[in-house]
Amino acid sequence: MSFDKKPVVNFLHDGWDEVSGYARGSLFGEKNNIRYPENLEGIYSGLQSGPTSIHNHRYNLLELSKFELNSLAKNKKQAFRVNNTTYNGK
Numbered sequence: 001m002s003f004d005k006k007p008v009v010n011f012l013h014d015g016w017d018e019v020s021g022y023a024r025g026s027l028f029g030e031k032n033n034i035r036y037p038e039n040l041e042g043i044y045s046g047l048q049s050g051p052t053s054i055h056n057h058r059y060n061l062l063e064l065s066k067f068e069l070n071s072l073a074k075n076k077k078q079a080f081r082v083n084n085t086t087y088n089g090k
Contacts, residue, residue, distance in 0.1 A: 011076045014050025054082050
């Protein structure tokens with residue numbers, strides 16, 4: 001299987017992650033009205049709405065082999081768990 005080579009910091013990152021980040025920022029006085037992923041602008045506007053997990057990801061993570069999962073972890077430089085196994089690309 002070939003995975004895209006886009007420079008994604010976190011391939012499970014979605015719009016709800018950013019909405020949560022804006023909510024945390026408001027605890028420290030940041031003013032914003034970001035309540036839903038649809039309100040995100042700029043570099044965040046292209047994110048999947050979410051929530052994204054191993055169960056609904058576009059790569060169908062539950063159907064990949066252990067080799068493919070480890071290759072994905074290595075390619076994306078991110079550790080994740082599927083079926084009680086941690087994949088970290090090593």
